[in-house]
Amino acid sequence: LEFAISADGDQIKTEKSNTTMLEFVLLGFSDIPHLRWMLFGIFLLIYLAILMCNSIIIVITQTDPALQTPMYFFLNNFSLVEICYVTVTIPRMLMDLCTQKGNISLYACATQMCFVLLLGGTECLLLTAMGYDRYVAICNPLQYPVVMSHKVCMQLVAASWISALPAVIGQTYQIFSLPFCGSHRINHFFCDIPPVLKLACGDTFVNEMAVYVVAVVFVMIPFLLTIASYGKIISSILKLSSARGRAKAFSTCSSHLMVVVLFYGTAGITYLQPKPNQSERIGKLISLFYTVLIPALNPIIYTLRNKDIMVSLRKLLAKVLK
Template identity: 60%
Template sequence: MKHEESKAQGNVSTVMRFVLLGFSDLPNLQGFLFGVFSMIYMITLIENGLIIIITSLDPALQKPMYFFLANFSSLKICYVTVNVPRILVNLWTQDRSISILNCATQMCFFLILAATECFLLAVMAYDRYVAICDPLHYPLVMSQSMCFQLALGSWVSGIPVQIGQTCQIFYLNFCNSNQINHFFCDIPPILRQACGDTSAHEVSVYLIAMLFVAVPFMLILASYCKIISTILRLPTAQGQTKAFSTCSSHLLVVALFFGSATVTYLRPKSNHSAGTDKLLSLIYTIVTPMVNPMIYSLRNKDVIAALKKLSLTKIK
């Protein structure tokens, strides 16, 4: 792969393009991986698209919980579209080069969507909190306008901060090897390519990660502490089971996303390794968007009923 570079001041080589190594260490599996990722991408689009369709068309799903679920599915479609097409092109053409501008654009969209997911998961936890802990006021608190405002806030809140963080990172000079041992432009592998001392940028990454990961996670944790406390006070075991079933899917999704994201961004730099970073990134950028609709549909009778109704309508 040709190393494209320019001469900066002080006669220092400055990288102008990166090479995403991705899965180049598996040369005999390129075709197989292309097939696997193509299948995952199509399954993810179909599953999440179905969730959006049934929550829009089925009257039984015209509730705040499913409005946020539709937003979550839309987010997951955007999420995989930021990364998977680039992976597929790299695997098909074996041309893994990417310009710094395209790399910065990919990172910016990825970070914005990741911030959106953190806030949206917190909003979904708040929705369950109000539904279980204050059911009499639920229609008033979670009105249509409030749901729209919460969803919109989740989508846009991270935009200015993440654009600023992306600009800050790409203002650095990249004078090390232009080869990035990753399958997309993520913060840890990009910072490893930068010249000089990047400690100030690393602190900035930690602070922003704490804002967009730790704060929503603490809100989710506080909501579920109150939810669990309320469920345990219900008089019947049947009532407890029904109340918990509406939350278990969300809890599993939260654990998958925040677990892998926390280990990726908040663990010490000395513990970072390219292989671990790629594995964790695969989990929360590609695997979870595919399994999330399965988690929600398999444990939700309303969603299963709506899917059956849709399939019967198509057959007729």
């Protein structure tokens, strides 16, 4: 074994032919230390708001008899995924902002990446299932109770959770099997694929191609299927003779379409653009959108634009305030 001194003076244990790096450092927002307490307060408030709003959605979609439909069953599961998704990244980011220490072990980094990818993939597939649900409801309303039975909904949700698992585990194992022989500083606030791959030495072409393949399967294909569903939906809505019917159909779909565009847009930019073209600062900003800001907006989009949810929420508040 040999010992090499890194640029920042840290001692890293290495082998002559390979590097064993047992710890990384997440730089997070260390380049703007004067804003760390303001960022801590903002992200803490956003995190608590995400937890509270999604928990309320889960409670009302499970307890209100009027919301026992496939659409709200999917929304219930989507809210649960959102809670898990932000919990994988934001608490760690808050701790790093508070302590100004971003040390994270290789295994903790791999675990965080695995869960971020798994939950992100699950969100993509759930959004596709929700798009299919709206397609059947609007384009084939007479067959809707049969096509979207409770059994089918359970199978779609289970498939959303399970389908990404093998690819995510394989992807994570492949990346963390690489030798890391340069800096051990990750210029990001969580262990994401692009910044971790930048630290690997040697040829990472195979890994980058694997990232593209997985991104196409779990981001591009679900997105295209969802857009195709909405193409059919919009075509059917425009054929409705009643203006009120068209307005109601658009209102039930617009919230979901808004979430789809926001989430897929930012995730696609991160995982589908070539590695050399990714600015670390821009990559960090885009990641903030799909890991923090969009999850914060989703409950607002789904509640404020949904009359049934608002009615159920008022009922819940009336019970609580009695």
